[in-house]
Each structure stands twice: as C-alpha cells, then as structure tokens.
Amino acid sequence: MSDKDFYNARNLKNLEKIEGLLEELPPFVDEYFLGIENQTSTLTRLNYAYDLRIFFDYLLKKKFKGRTIRSLTLPDLESVNATEIERFLSYLSHYEFRGNHESCSERAKARKLSAVRALFKYFFAKEKISVDNAAKVSMPKLHEKEIIRLEINEVADLLDCADSGDGMSGHQRAFHEKTKVRDVAILSLFLGTGIRISELVGLNDEDIDFDTNSFTVTRKGGSRAILYFSDEVRTALLRYAEYKKQDKQKPEKETALFLSLKQRRISIRAVENLVKKYSKIVTPLKKISPHKLRSTYGTQLYRETHDIYVVADVLGHKDVNTTKKHYAAISEDIRRSVADKVRLREPNDEKND
Secondary structure (H helix, E strand, C coil), X not given: CCHHHHHHXXXXXXXXXXXXXXXXXXXXXXXXXXXXXXXXXHXXXXXXXXXXXXXXXXXXXXXXXXXXXXXXXXXXXXXCCHHHHXXXXXXXXXXXXXXXXXXXXXXHHHHHHHHHHHHHHXXXXXXXXXXXHHHHCCCCCCCCCCCXXXXXXXXXXXXXXXXXXXXXXXXXXXXXXXXXXXXXXXXXXXXXXXXXHHHHHCCEHHHEECCCCEEEEECHHHCEEEEXXXXXXXXXXXXXXXXXXXXXXXXXXXXXXCECCCCCECCHHXXXXXXXHHHHHHCCCCCCCHHHHHHHHHHHHHHHHCCHHHHHHHHCCCCHHHHHHHCHHXXXXXXXXXXXXXXXXXXXXXXXX
C-alpha cells in the first residue's frame, strides 16, 4: 500500500464514522459539515462530531427535556444563550455520557467550546440564526503544563530495555523475541528523528534510502518531506530490514515498513502500546507516549544546535511559536543562556585598575 493509498483509506474510514455520527445529531449539522468540508480535514470534522454529540446530549438533559436529538432545529440552537453554554463548560468537569462517567481537562473543554463556537459562527454568517451567543463565551484559560520527556540516560535505558527485555513479565517475554528488532527500530526512529506517529506508521519500505541515510514522510496536509537519520538509527533500521528479509511469513506484496505480528501494517494503537510497555519499565513515574519521544528529540536537537528554526523545520512546524509552545525546555534553555549577559557591577579586578 502506497502512502497515498494509506491516507486515502484512513480518510475513508473517518468519513464513514462521520456519516454514522451525523445520524445521531440534529439534521442541520449535516448542512454545517457540508459547508466546512473544503476548509477542514476529515479528522477535524470527526472530532467536531464527537464534541457536538456531547453538547446536544447536554441540551436534551437540561434544556430540551423530552425531545429527541433529531427533532432539534435552528430556532432551538438560536435559543441557547451564553449562560447555558457556560453551564455546559462547567458540566464537562464531571459528566455522564451513555452510562460512562467522564471529566474534561481545560484543553478538552476548550476544544469542545471551539466546536460549539464554530457551529454558531457558521449559521450566524449564513444569516440562519440572528445571534451568535457562543461568541460571547470566553475560552477556558489554559495553564502551562510541565513538558514530560526523557533525559539522556533514560533514552539509553529505553533502547536497552527494548533490546534485552529486562524487567518484562513472563507474558511479555513470550512475544519479545519476535518483536524486539522491530521495536528497537521504531524507538530509534522516534528518538533519532522526531517523526510523528502518523508519519511512522505510514512509512513504506521504499521510503527508506540507506545510501543517503534519509527517508521520505507524508506530513500533515499531505505534503512530502525528506528527513535524515544518524548512523545509530541506520543500524537499527538495517537490522530490522534484514530481519524482515529472513521472515518467511512476510507477504510478498506487503510494502509497509513496520509490520504487526499479523504481518500487516502496524497500527497507531500498537505503536502507542509498545512505547508505553517499555517506558513503564524504565520510567514508571513518567507517562511516556510517542509524542513525548518526539518532544525528547526536539529538546535534544535544540540543545545541540541552539537554533529553534532548525528544530521547527525538522519537526515540521510551520510556525516557530508551535515549537516554543510544545518544547518548553527550549525556552528555558534560551533564558538560562542569557542569565549572565547583563552585569550589575564591574568585576573587582577591573574596579581596582
């Protein structure tokens, strides 16, 4: 499967999910999704659908009791005032949806409010409602979160753990011999290039060029970029490539670089689970995800280059402020580096001259 086929298949799956969710939302939401189709990705619309489902479920419980979600109309939407939307945000701190008790962080609340705001804004701009009450509601204040990442010694420990299997349970060890070469290659690629998880699972064999130590990825939005890797990463990838070549169970027509035990393209969930498995052994107090490995790489790259623009380019950030936002240690290092640049008094030896 080519990169294009992989992303088309994923988009098709998201579109199918959206179609299913639209059956659970007021009919006018279908018109809204059609109107924003050319300005949004399928993933964005899918997330909007999930968030709006919770919003309308709340309205049925609190404002439109006895009604069905499919009976709601644009006049009903227009009647929802700013205070009721603010109560919805408060409700998200602890709420129940289809028998499950949930709670939202500040960022999750902000995302859901963004979905609601976008809906109101669309119909207000189309003059199908006369007032945009959602625009009157302030976004939740987002507090800075500590950026979790691995330190240099923890990076080495993580790779050693994946290689040796030390610290694993008996059940985990049963699979380890079959997956360790692949897992070391995956972890090395994350930690040595800062690749996104979606980019990693989308890689094909032909995307790797060992002559130039480079590989081609499909970035967000579908653009292609060439990234380079170190000799350490090269060694891990070559070892995995040789392992696959010796594997007689590998289907001849399978082009995916990283394969599951079922000899199919590895899934995002499977990669998340393997990162979690090894990191829980090495750093049990840190919740490490593939994105945290990307953060680890970005931070180390800045410490080596002292060039935030290089970091932004390699990580695929279109705006350098995104780099600063997600890699707080970079800002810390910048501030630390200038701490002694401004002198309050001249040194004593200069004073005595």
